[in-house]
Amino acid sequence: MAPKSKEEVIELLESISRLLELKGENVFKVRAYTNAARALETFTGDFAAAVTEGRLGEVAGVGAALQEKITEFVSAGALPYYEKLREEFPPGLFELFELQGLGPKKIKALWEQLDVINIDALEAACKDGRVAELKGFGEKTAGNILVSIQARRQYAGAFRFGDVAAEAETLLHELKQLPEVLHASLAGSYRRRKEVVHDLDFIVATRDAEPVSGFFVGHSNVETVLAKGATKSSVRLVGGIQADLRVVTPEEYPSALLYFTGSKEHNIALRSRALARGWTLNEYRLGPDDKAKIKPDPVPSIRSEKDLYAALGLDYIEPELREDRGEITAAEGHRLPHLVELENLRGTFHNHTTESDGRSSLKEMVSAAQELGLDYLGISDHSVSSFQAHGLDVGRLLKQVATIREMNERFDGEFKIFAGVECDILKDGTLDYPDDVLAQLDYVVASVHASFTQSQAEMTARLLRAMSNPYVTMLGHMSGRLLLSREAYAVDVPAVIDAAAQTKTVIELNANPRRLDMDWRWWPLAKEKGVLTSINPDAHHVSQLQYLWNGVGIARKGWLRPSDVINTLPLGKIEAQLSVKRSS
Numbered sequence: 001m002a003p004k005s006k007e008e009v010i011e012l013l014e015s016i017s018r019l020l021e022l023k024g025e026n027v028f029k030v031r032a033y034t035n036a037a038r039a040l041e042t043f044t045g046d047f048a049a050a051v052t053e054g055r056l057g058e059v060a061g062v063g064a065a066l067q068e069k070i071t072e073f074v075s076a077g078a079l080p081y082y083e084k085l086r087e088e089f090p091p092g093l094f095e096l097f098e099l100q101g102l103g104p105k106k107i108k109a110l111w112e113q114l115d116v117i118n119i120d121a122l123e124a125a126c127k128d129g130r131v132a133e134l135k136g137f138g139e140k141t142a143g144n145i146l147v148s149i150q151a152r153r154q155y156a157g158a159f160r161f162g163d164v165a166a167e168a169e170t171l172l173h174e175l176k177q178l179p180e181v182l183h184a185s186l187a188g189s190y191r192r193r194k195e196v197v198h199d200l201d202f203i204v205a206t207r208d209a210e211p212v213s214g215f216f217v218g219h220s221n222v223e224t225v226l227a228k229g230a231t232k233s234s235v236r237l238v239g240g241i242q243a244d245l246r247v248v249t250p251e252e253y254p255s256a257l258l259y260f261t262g263s264k265e266h267n268i269a270l271r272s273r274a275l276a277r278g279w280t281l282n283e284y285r286l287g288p289d290d291k292a293k294i295k296p297d298p299v300p301s302i303r304s305e306k307d308l309y310a311a312l313g314l315d316y317i318e319p320e321l322r323e324d325r326g327e328i329t330a331a332e333g334h335r336l337p338h339l340v341e342l343e344n345l346r347g348t349f350h351n352h353t354t355e356s357d358g359r360s361s362l363k364e365m366v367s368a369a370q371e372l373g374l375d376y377l378g379i380s381d382h383s384v385s386s387f388q389a390h391g392l393d394v395g396r397l398l399k400q401v402a403t404i405r406e407m408n409e410r411f412d413g414e415f416k417i418f419a420g421v422e423c424d425i426l427k428d429g430t431l432d433y434p435d436d437v438l439a440q441l442d443y444v445v446a447s448v449h450a451s452f453t454q455s456q457a458e459m460t461a462r463l464l465r466a467m468s469n470p471y472v473t474m475l476g477h478m479s480g481r482l483l484l485s486r487e488a489y490a491v492d493v494p495a496v497i498d499a500a501a502q503t504k505t506v507i508e509l510n511a512n513p514r515r516l517d518m519d520w521r522w523w524p525l526a527k528e529k530g531v532l533t534s535i536n537p538d539a540h541h542v543s544q545l546q547y548l549w550n551g552v553g554i555a556r557k558g559w560l561r562p563s564d565v566i567n568t569l570p571l572g573k574i575e576a577q578l579s580v581k582r583s584s
Contacts, residue, residue, distance in 0.1 A: 004074045006040055006047040012073055012082060013037040013066075018097060019085045021104035022111070035061040036070075041541060042359050051075075092118025099148040100485055101141070109134060123149050155484040158196050159241050162513020162550045167221060167239050168200050178215060180208040183253050187260040191319045193553035195483060195516045200243040201260050205253035216245045252284050254305050259283035265324035266317075273312045273328075286311060320557040325524075339556040340535075342549055344568040349378030349420060350445050350476060350508060350536035351545070355400055356381035357389035359541045362403065362417075368542035370415060375571050378536075379404065380420040380445045383432035389449075394437055397421060401440060416571055418442040418578070422476060427451045429465025431472070438471035443578045445508065445536075447476030448489070456490035463496050467505040470582050474506035474534055477517040485514065493522050501529040504581045506566055509558075511551025512538040523558025532577075534566050 004012075017033035039061030040047075050056050051074050056067040073079040086094075089111075095118055096107045110116040113134060114125050122145065125131045131142040168186055175184045181204055185191065188201035206212050213233050217225045226234040226242065233245045248256045259267060259282065274281035278296025280289040286308060288296045302308055306316045314331040318339055321327040330336045352358035353365055360368070362379065369377040381400065382391040392400065404419040420443040424432040431438070431446065438444050446466045454462065466472055478496060479488035500507050507526060510517045515538065518526070526533070535555055537547035555565060562568040566577050 090117035209247040266322040344562040347376035376416040378418040380422040385424040425466040429462040443473035445476040460492040477510040511547040520557040
């Protein structure tokens with residue numbers, strides 16, 4: 001069994017904290033586990049070495065007792081203390097933690113006072129009125145719980161792209177290292193960078209299938225083997241997602257990769273073009289169609305997907321675009337865009353620090369950005385109305401601005417921190433700070449964080465009013481959606497895009513895997529209107545700067561080029577772009 005990772009340890013500590021709170025343990029004991037989890041989140045050293053060398057106790061918040069438990073869990077793969085603690089509660093009770101808005105205190109009350117031990121029991125208690133009558137709940141809370149239960153069932157078997165990426169890419173990398181593997185790739189909706197996926201498809205070309213299939217089903221990250229065959233195996237990974245392996249010959253690989261990447265509609269369009277030439281295109285080959293009513297053209301040699309597209313009279317279509325949304329026509333007319341790539345990004349905006357609800361300091365965020373090779377970093381902590389996020393009042397904000405200005409003097413022009421803020425858009429469309437405060441910042445991200453239930457007309461007017469402010473540089477996470485958790489609020493997206501074009505407001509592409517907002521389906525329209533974007537990680541920790549990778553995938557899916565993304569601009573040019581709205 002592979003040693004447990006830092007992320008798995010953090011999850012364990014948080015689980016123990018919840019269980020202790022359910023049990024009614026004293027607040028200091030509960031807090032010890034929570035504090036240790038937060039401390040490890042911000043620990044940037046070599047975690048495995050710290051465990052092996054017994055140095056975890058040097059991390060503030062990790063005492064001797066916790067170091068012992070963590071070491072046991074990492075080395076043995078299990079912690080009897082945790083397992084024994086779990087046995088004190090009904091198994092179904094842990095499902096309740098998956099529902100939005102339910103924490104340990106509420107779950108404890110439901111369990112002890114209403115004997116709610118699973119989601120079905122909770123649903124019944126909400127419907128018959130018992131939850132509404134419970135102290136600290138009420139009808140609104142009961143209604144919200146029912147909405148959460150419905151959402152959980154609706155999204156069963158669905159996974160956020162960003163949440164499965166590490167698992168998927170690690171397994172792919174390991175498959176590629178096998179001596180028997182000649183080619184390997186992920187396919188399906190994952191390869192097309194859909195924001196939500198239901199399974200993972202691995203396509204492998206080899207002359208010796210058995211060792212490859214054996215490695216796949218025996219992998220340490222496999223929880224359950226669902227099927228194993230000569231050419232296809234299916235497993236369920238530890239994270240819960242199903243993964244399928246298809247083993248093909250090198251000659252079949254291009255057709256198999258194309259077919260299993262999809263989309264279904266894209267494949268149908270390609271097969272129609274093949275049939276028009278007297279060919280058949282399936283998951284195994286491009287070849288003559290025995291049933292063709294016309295004399296088939298000679299079939300060219302196929303060694304790659306590019307060869308397949310060329311044979312069909314098309315430029316190569318990147319996987320992200322294969323959704324039958326105009327890419328076939330564009331490929332035929334040589335009008336496909338050169339899509340933005342991760343390497344094009346020179347910096348990013350919308351990042352938080354410990355001044356609001358971030359878990360890394362300003363210095364740590366800057367250092368991490370420099371290590372990634374970025375030339376600049378925008379800091380936009382929360383504004384004062386986001387009290388739950390420890391939002392900054394005017395005094396704290398301006399003090400942070402002064403600190404940033406002072407730090408910039410030390411970089412000698414080789415790196416720059418931009419002083420900004422994520423400013424709440426209030427219910428009437430006004431902003432959290434007056435203009436004379438906003439004018440002192442390099443840029444402003446304006447976002448909605450409350451009053452999500454306004455009508456479409458009200459929400460649209462709210463956003464439009466905010467964008468009309470000359471100091472609002474960009475609109476943050478425009479729809480407010482949380483994938484697999486909260487639907488987007490009602491808003492007239494085309495009207496917002498039109499307003500962004502008129503006011504020269506940048507619309508953020510929020511790369512947080514829970515958001516990926518604005519939705520990729522709207523970016524072609526925004527691009528057509530001349531609206532620019534900034535790919536922003538909404539990072540609350542140094543590790544979350546890596547979310548930029550997610551954002552680039554969505555930008556590519558939205559047909560965006562480097563010229564459509566402001567944070568591809570270098571220092572010396574990005575400053576002018578940030579001030580274009582105020583100076584117009």
